[in-house]
Amino acid sequence: xxxKIVASQCTGCGACEFECPNKAISEKxxxxxxxxxxxxxxxxxxxxxQCTAVCPVDDTCIPA
Amino acid sequence: MNHQVVxxxxxxxxxxxxxxCSTKGNNSCGSxxxxxxxxxxxxxxxxxxxxxxxxAHHYFARMHVAVAPACNIQCNYCNRKYDCSxxxxxxxxxxxxxxxxxxxxxxxxxxKVPQLSVLGIAGPGDALANPHKTFKTFEMVSKxxxxxxxxxxxxxxxxxxxxxxxxxxxxxxxxxxxSAVDPEVGQHIYPWIFYEHKRWTxxxxxxxxLERQLKGLEMLVEAGILVKVNSVLIPGVNDHHMAEINRVVxxxxxxxxxxxxxxxxxxxxxxxxxTGQRGPTPMELKAVQDQLEGGAKLMRHCRQCxxxxxxxxxxxxxxDFTLDKIEEExxxxxxxxxxxxxVVDRERSDRHAAEDAAKVTAAYAEAKPLLVAVATKxxxxxxxxxxxxxxxxxxxxxxxxxTFKGVRKTDNYCQGGFGEEEALDPIVEALRDVxxxxxxxxxxxxxxxxxxxxILVVDDYAHEYIEASALxxxxxxxxxxxxxxxxxxx
Numbered sequence: 001x002x003x004k005i006v007a008s009q010c011t012g013c014g015a016c017e018f019e020c021p022n023k024a025i026s027e028k029x030x031x032x033x034x035x036x037x038x039x040x041x042x043x044x045x046x047x048x049x050q051c052t053a054v055c056p057v058d059d060t061c062i063p064a
Numbered sequence: 065m066n067h068q069v070v071x072x073x074x075x076x077x078x079x080x081x082x083x084x085c086s087t088k089g090n091n092s093c094g095s096x097x098x099x100x101x102x103x104x105x106x107x108x109x110x111x112x113x114x115x116x117x118x119x120a121h122h123y124f125a126r127m128h129v130a131v132a133p134a135c136n137i138q139c140n141y142c143n144r145k146y147d148c149s150x151x152x153x154x155x156x157x158x159x160x161x162x163x164x165x166x167x168x169x170x171x172x173x174x175x176k177v178p179q180l181s182v183l184g185i186a187g188p189g190d191a192l193a194n195p196h197k198t199f200k201t202f203e204m205v206s207k208x209x210x211x212x213x214x215x216x217x218x219x220x221x222x223x224x225x226x227x228x229x230x231x232x233x234x235x236x237x238x239x240x241x242x243s244a245v246d247p248e249v250g251q252h253i254y255p256w257i258f259y260e261h262k263r264w265t266x267x268x269x270x271x272x273x274l275e276r277q278l279k280g281l282e283m284l285v286e287a288g289i290l291v292k293v294n295s296v297l298i299p300g301v302n303d304h305h306m307a308e309i310n311r312v313v314x315x316x317x318x319x320x321x322x323x324x325x326x327x328x329x330x331x332x333x334x335x336x337x338x339t340g341q342r343g344p345t346p347m348e349l350k351a352v353q354d355q356l357e358g359g360a361k362l363m364r365h366c367r368q369c370x371x372x373x374x375x376x377x378x379x380x381x382x383x384d385f386t387l388d389k390i391e392e393e394x395x396x397x398x399x400x401x402x403x404x405x406x407v408v409d410r411e412r413s414d415r416h417a418a419e420d421a422a423k424v425t426a427a428y429a430e431a432k433p434l435l436v437a438v439a440t441k442x443x444x445x446x447x448x449x450x451x452x453x454x455x456x457x458x459x460x461x462x463x464x465x466x467t468f469k470g471v472r473k474t475d476n477y478c479q480g481g482f483g484e485e486e487a488l489d490p491i492v493e494a495l496r497d498v499x500x501x502x503x504x505x506x507x508x509x510x511x512x513x514x515x516x517x518x519i520l521v522v523d524d525y526a527h528e529y530i531e532a533s534a535l536x537x538x539x540x541x542x543x544x545x546x547x548x549x550x551x552x553x554x
Contacts, residue, residue: 011144012160013189015134019261046261053263056135056144 002036003049004064009057016051016061025051036064101361106319109236109290112181113213114377116237116292116320118365118468122444123408126182126215127173127374129166130159131197135189136221137257137273140335141296141326144189159372160188163201165387167208172390173374174209175397177381178404179442184215186239187371192222195229202233211401213237217294221257221273223280231287238284239322240277241294245312247271249305253298255335278316285317292320292363297352298336299326299344306352307359314360322363323356325349346472346494353470364470365457376442378455378471415444418532422539423464431542433462434499436522437472438530447527450506451478456495459530461538466531477510485509492517502533 010031017025024038042049051061114121185191191198217239244250250270257269293313326343328336367377375381437456439448458469472494500520511521525533
């Protein structure tokens, strides 16, 4: 299980990259992408997916 | 980009000899004389900072570099789609920069704009939600361009965690945006915050944010760092709360309080814009500011600039310094800024001497104060053509003092070489409460129209100092004759 970022809505701010406990998020062409092999949906780290909680655009960091 | 971006002429019209006591390298008077209401050590910190001193904003430029795109809270007046080159408002930028790109850009600007004295990081997100990029930029800038003052602005949520670092990097000016000091009010401005790995909404989020802001403010003051508090004035939400904000931030030691009008437009896509929340009119803003007089010192010269603004406060040269337009390895010659500092020293003491000389005797001090609007390009002089002015600076003059009261933005009357009759209406509206408008030049047509609306046009003081001219004009309309001829000798 992993999250993904809806590229058309990503503002490229990078807030999610700071918060990801798995270093699963990186910049690609001005927007950010989640590496599904590294994403754990924050299970074992936090109660909620950090990327979703910090993202300024609703429905942009969502379950893949 | 081969033109001189900011002409020294905008400050000194002619290289006339230094007046009074100010000479090169002599800091015993003129520019270093602190105003009566300010300790000398504070004046030393603010005298070259255009945002912290109204006096300094006539001479000095700032630039913001957009190295901090991420944010840790959501505000109802902001949205995060910040890519726009035509809008001028906080949170808007055209290109994000890495710290290395930022230093290249700052060096390019410093080599062309001798007025540059401050480097600030103000987003487009929050400077302290991007601490590595923010402090990396400060570290590199303080090595490359040690004459620049460092400045940052923040919503305050992460502030208590970074006060030590702020101090270590010699950042001596910090702005915190506090638009409520009661979570009941704050919850209508901040829909959520991200704190300790969790999104907090409603009153709980607003309460945490407020606690962190006030704690950060106290820690900064304790550390000897000057703090400006920005408050966004939102009619119906916090307008009646502004006096309380002013009282609280003053009691915590804020140096300056900047009440800024909400900018709201559906096209910006902000919550307030989309839900029809309006911003205050210029007169409403002034009324709130006037009510706060006597509390925390007010900043009234804010232009609500972009997070990548470059130049004097009323202008934006950002478009001239995008990465594709600047050299790969710009070089900076410190002599340029040093030379400019000498010009400013001289100008400042001349200007103050002229103001003192133009003050009338106490006998006239009972007369009614008048509000005048001034067209200026900087340097503290009336040096702009009416048709080119995109803003007017407001001063209240009563024969003995001239007090800065704010800025009114307008579209300039003269577009593409022609004045448009309809373009005058919004200018008249913006200047409705002023008695006179002082300009370097103006055409007959707008002059007559303004006169018919009850606004007197004064163009007799072209290129003279603002304060001395306002005083001389006031004396003239009030029938005082004892300052006649002083303008010529000032």
